[in-house]
Amino acid sequence: MNSTNFIQKYYYGDIPDQPGGTLQQTTQDAHAWPLWEVFIRSKQGLDHKHAGSLHAADATMAIENARDVYTRRQEGVSIWVVESKYLHASNPDDAESFYTPAEDKVYRHPTFYDIPPEVGHM
Amino acid sequence: MVMQDFEKIFQGHIDQEIKIEPRDWMPDAYRKTNVRQISQHAHSEIVGMLPEGNWISRAPSLKRKAILLAKVQDEAGHGLYLYSAAETLGTTRDQMIADLHSGKAKYSSIFNYPTLTWADMGAVGWLVDGAAIMNQVMLCRTSYGPYARAMVRICKEESFHQRQGFESLMVLSQGTPEQREMCQDAINRWWWPSLMMFGPKDSESTNSDQSMKWKIKRKTNDELRQNFVDMIAEQVKVLGMTLPDADLKWNEERQHYDFGEINWDEFWNVVKGNGPCNKQRLDARRKAHEDGAWVREAAVAYAEKKKLKEKTA
Numbered sequence: 001m002n003s004t005n006f007i008q009k010y011y012y013g014d015i016p017d018q019p020g021g022t023l024q025q026t027t028q029d030a031h032a033w034p035l036w037e038v039f040i041r042s043k044q045g046l047d048h049k050h051a052g053s054l055h056a057a058d059a060t061m062a063i064e065n066a067r068d069v070y071t072r073r074q075e076g077v078s079i080w081v082v083e084s085k086y087l088h089a090s091n092p093d094d095a096e097s098f099y100t101p102a103e104d105k106v107y108r109h110p111t112f113y114d115i116p117p118e119v120g121h122m
Numbered sequence: 123m124v125m126q127d128f129e130k131i132f133q134g135h136i137d138q139e140i141k142i143e144p145r146d147w148m149p150d151a152y153r154k155t156n157v158r159q160i161s162q163h164a165h166s167e168i169v170g171m172l173p174e175g176n177w178i179s180r181a182p183s184l185k186r187k188a189i190l191l192a193k194v195q196d197e198a199g200h201g202l203y204l205y206s207a208a209e210t211l212g213t214t215r216d217q218m219i220a221d222l223h224s225g226k227a228k229y230s231s232i233f234n235y236p237t238l239t240w241a242d243m244g245a246v247g248w249l250v251d252g253a254a255i256m257n258q259v260m261l262c263r264t265s266y267g268p269y270a271r272a273m274v275r276i277c278k279e280e281s282f283h284q285r286q287g288f289e290s291l292m293v294l295s296q297g298t299p300e301q302r303e304m305c306q307d308a309i310n311r312w313w314w315p316s317l318m319m320f321g322p323k324d325s326e327s328t329n330s331d332q333s334m335k336w337k338i339k340r341k342t343n344d345e346l347r348q349n350f351v352d353m354i355a356e357q358v359k360v361l362g363m364t365l366p367d368a369d370l371k372w373n374e375e376r377q378h379y380d381f382g383e384i385n386w387d388e389f390w391n392v393v394k395g396n397g398p399c400n401k402q403r404l405d406a407r408r409k410a411h412e413d414g415a416w417v418r419e420a421a422v423a424y425a426e427k428k429k430l431k432e433k434t435a
Contacts, residue, residue: 014162014339015162031418031422032214032418033418061421069199072196092146092147093147
């Protein structure tokens with residue numbers, strides 16, 4: 001038995017790189033299909049919810065692939081796809097200045113106001 | 123902020139069970155470990171279609187054929203969920219596939235064993251998927267958000283895989299003497315490789331437990347393996363079959379099953395590429411990718427042409 005194998009931590013599902021492995025090559029297939037984000041409405045009356053992403057050559061194929069990948073057990077009645085490059089997101093580094101202004105505005109919540117119980121449900 | 127501060131904030135989030143999301147700052151090693159682990163997991167799902175695909179055309183009934191087709195399709199879906207989770211960390215699909223085909227990236231060694239009889243379809247579902255579920259249930263709580271969400275989706279589907287395997291073996295176990303023999307033979311061949319799926323013993327790794335600290339993993343190899351043995355040792359009684367281990371015995375004091383020593387030479391041999399089917403599996407993957415190249419090209423050409431038409435229309 002080769003004892004050097006045991007020097008690296010080896011968890012189930014995470015086989016370590018072999019020492020002296022091949023150089024990292026950066027491959028980009030010239031015919032690579034773009035990435036799409038998939039949103040699925042699970043039933044009428046509910047919002048479309050982000051399900052994941054997939055690759056497809058165009059929108060029609062993205063919707064067909066989304067059906068096969070994300071709705072094999074009737075998880076959806078409607079699918080939206082959008083090419084990932086068109087999705088814009090807030091910056092997590094700015095989260096503090098971006099979201100904390102709402103933190104000290106407790107008066108925006110109904111529980112801030114004391115109403116006599118005889119008023120009933122309000 | 124200096125680097126140490128970023129790392130402290132990052133570890134703080136992990137310790138408070140706040141998930142890490144794609145655009146959050148993370149240490150390079152955390153990113154690298156996740157890319158390696160998630161892509162290996164994806165490759166395992168994809169290569170895992172091969173030993174079962176082997177039996178689709180020879181399933182004994184239309185019902186079993188439909189079940190097997192659905193299961194193999196699920197494995198493809200699981201591979202795709204995981205590839206896209208890995209892509210959120212900055213790697214590309216093409217890179218991952220190239221790494222699999224060059225032999226740089228690994229996949230679970232269990233799929234380098236052959237599926238010789240129909241009973242193997244049952245044993246693979248019950249034992250191999252059963253072992254995988256142990257790991258996957260734990261991973262539903264892994265610290266990287268997209269990986270955890272993919273695992274939740276996978277776990278929901280995976281329990282069908284294990285149940286259909288057990289049920290298929292149960293039918294054989296109540297059948298003719300030949301069917302019973304086939305059932306026992308499949309269990310005998312798949313038991314030890316299934317235990318090997320959990321990786322080397324904890325005592326044989328000397329590095330720090332970084333994956334535990336980062337909560338990528340939450341249980342050690344030995345803990346998961348013990349859970350698996352405890353589960354299967356009980357279930358096999360229902361089948362009226364036995365596990366091929368003379369040392370398997372309930373330990374009242376530990377409240378766990380004791381079991382025999384795994385053949386680690388065999389384990390390392392298969393990891394290094396010398397298992398019964400390593401070459402066959404990779405050749406099949408490469409061939410599928412190369413044979414499909416014209417389809418990928420044609421789809422892009424068609425999409426471009428359609429776009430042009432829409433513009434001029």
